[in-house]
Amino acid sequence: MENGMDRVGVVGCGLMGSGIAEVSARAGLDVVVVESSTAALDAGRARLEKSLARAEAKGKIDSAAEVLERIGYVTDLGDLADRQVVVEAIVEDEGAKTELFRTLDRVVLDPQAILASNTSSIPIMKLGVVTARPQHVIGVHFFNPVPVLQLVELVPSLLTSSDTTERARAFVEGRLGKRAIDCQDRAGFVVNALLIPFVLSAIRMLESGFATAEDIDRGLVLGAAHPQGPLALADLIGLDTTKAVAESLYEEFKEPLYAAPPLLARMVDAGLLGRKTGRGFYTYE
The missing domain is CATH 1.10.1040.10 (N-(1-d-carboxylethyl)-l-norvaline Dehydrogenase; domain 2)
Structure with missing residues (x-):
């Protein structure tokens, strides 16, 4: 894909975060996963390795090892500095998410980078307004299990630019091979x-x-x-x-x-x- 969609950051490596990291790496993208602790990172890595081994055994991918080589694991959000798309997939807590978006706004250097949330219920507006770039903040809501389910809800806030929405759609559909639907920024989406x-x-x-x-x-x-x-x-x-x-x-x-x-x-x-x-x-x- 054109500029700006090859380097992906995923914050959180639980069920959803590991799934988002997996589909991104399977699509050939360079992925950095951030977790809050080494123990959480190890658990996330094990989850990814198990899922990819299963995919290889079923013939869905040629080489789990090749996909795993595209995923880096870190505990410092500063390591997301060069990312062009960052997807937040942490605990469903408004305080935790707003604090994270304040930090992402500071550490992600590309002013055009998409800052996406995988929230299933928190208004995107509340995440966008704590940054200096609400026009680049959007909801990109995947469904569990991410490698299996095709749907992604795209949720722009009132301040999200149409360009960000279309770039997010290109990322989801063009790169990851998912199907997107458009949702209003209302709790629960569709x-x-x-x-x-x-x-x-x-x-x-x-x-x-x-x-x-x-x-x-x-x-x-x-x-x-x-x-x-x-x-x-x-x-x-x-x-x-x-x-x-x-x-x-x-x-x-x-x-x-x-x-x-x-x-x-x-x-x-x-x-x-x-x-x-x-x-x-x-x-x-």
């Missing part, structure tokens, strides 16, 4: 604004004793042709993330359907976050 109330209603149904988790999920899989039920999906998303998105939606719209049910809040408090902790609505090995 998919989560529809999906989260659906998941919350399933949690309320379970909480009320109306049906078991297994029967709720089986009903949607067998009766509505969903690939998985809403409670299994919540476990995959992460119950902490589900709750954070629900709270962001409720904060924005004040609609009861967006309010997190007490059961969800208690499970998050207990650390029962779904697949990533081994237990949520279901138990995992």
